[in-house]
Amino acid sequence: MGRPPCCDRVGIKKGPWTPEEDIILVSYIQEHGPGNWRSVPTNTGLMRCSKSCRLRWINYLRPGIKHGNFTPHEEGIIIHLQALLGNRWAAIASYLPQRTDNDIKNYWNTHLKKKMIDTAGSYVISPDTSPVCHDYMSKGCNTEAVKQEMKFPLSRFSQTPSIYASSTENISRLLEGWVRSSPKAAAKKKEFAITDNNNSSSSSSSNTITAASPKENKQAERNQVGCLAAAHEDLDSLLSFENTSGMISWGKIHGPQLAQANAEAKQDAENSQPPLSSLEKWLFDEALGQTDGFLELPANCLSWSAMLS
DNA sequence: AACCGCTGCAACCGCGCAGCG
DNA sequence: TCGCTGCGCGGTTGCAGCGGT
Structure with missing residues (x-):
């Protein structure tokens, strides 16, 4: 008695995402924040299942994602x-x-x-x-x-990503400012910090994996993630190209404006050397x-x- | 130029877990 | 306690791009 696949419904689109779908998803997440994926397709009108939306965000649209060129x-x-x-x-x-x-x-x-x-x-x-x-x-x-x-x-x-990849990079880059200022994101960071403090006794050794029950391991993992949160803050400067030219509101740009914004963002990225981060x-x-x-x-x-x- | 095999990666699928009523 | 539901994770698949013949 297996659970029916979430994407079995008729009319659910599968396959590669289009730029338009990406923009719709990003705009929605910019407004509401990531999470509650169940409601994303219904609220955005995207003919995608919630899982697909989540995956697309996590793996591709999320700000700060770097593809290829593993050091x-x-x-x-x-x-x-x-x-x-x-x-x-x-x-x-x-x-x-x-x-x-x-x-x-x-x-x-x-x-x-x-x-x-x-x-x-x-x-x-x-x-x-x-x-x-x-x-x-x-x-x-x-x-x-x-x-x-x-x-x-x-x-x-x-690195020289594909044309579309560069456009999604720009989506991510543009979102960067939102993520930084997002109350939710700030709360998340705070939460991590609290978790980290609460586990300060173990945090010193949190990078050491020791034999423990699966449950304990899971908790240890969470602690590790918490420890990393502070480092993530430092990473912000690396992850973004410093949107000093100002945040572009995603809800307001379409068509040619979007293309121009992308072009400008690309130009910025080419012209400005990223600062040496922590x-x-x-x-x-x-x-x-x-x-x-x-x-x-x-x-x-x-x-x-x-x-x- | 056409075909074929290989590679890399985006996306899908199925399962387990956690939260909630 | 139990069942339902949503989310997250790991494995797998499908396809586009590329190079070789």
Whole structure:
């Protein structure tokens, strides 16, 4: 007796989202905030199921999402956390706020898993939770990829997404200001902070995964996410291109105005070099072994990642 | 130029969990 | 306590784009 699929209703549209649908969804979320997905299709008139709306928002339209160009450091984090947590992509994604679980999952399945299998032929993958890197370290490793990343840490911004992708990036960018000022978002951050404080005794070790019951693990995960919230605030500056030119109200722009807004936003992004954020600094520090960040990875994981590159 | 296989990624599907009445 | 409902997660699929022949 299975539950009937949510998208079985006649008239529910499937397949790729159109820019128009994206704009409708973004406009609605800008006004009402994410959540209550059940009501989104009915209130917006979108012929999509609630799940599809949620997924589209989470994986593509949400502000601050970065696609493609995984850095060696991100690879290292993913590899390390995958070894620690297994295929719990949502948990892994919580350590990489710019990445979605879907993105990480895809990247793992299409790139990293293959690399791991390829290299596992010559090296033993340790089954224990401390992955892996020892053999590589003992054999020496090529850290050129890491050095490159450290030389040009902002290279990721020079990626050339598709035309439509750039338009959704602009949607995200435009939304950035709303998310920052959104009372809901602020409340969420506050809530995280409170959770973090309440668990301060454990937070110091919250980055250490210990053997515990599934329920406890779940709670620990939440705590970890809470710990990350503060870091997320720092990330804001990285995630956005600093909408100093002013927030464009999404409810008011359509057609040619939208195209112009997109063009201007793109121009802004091309002209302005993003400031060095706390995270960028953290990445530098991490590479130099001066980790005081929220996620402390074994330095050799960078090497591991570079090795795979 | 046409075909074919491969790759990467967006989107879908099914299940489990949590909240609520 | 139980059933219903909505949300979130992980696995899987489908398709567009690309390169090779």
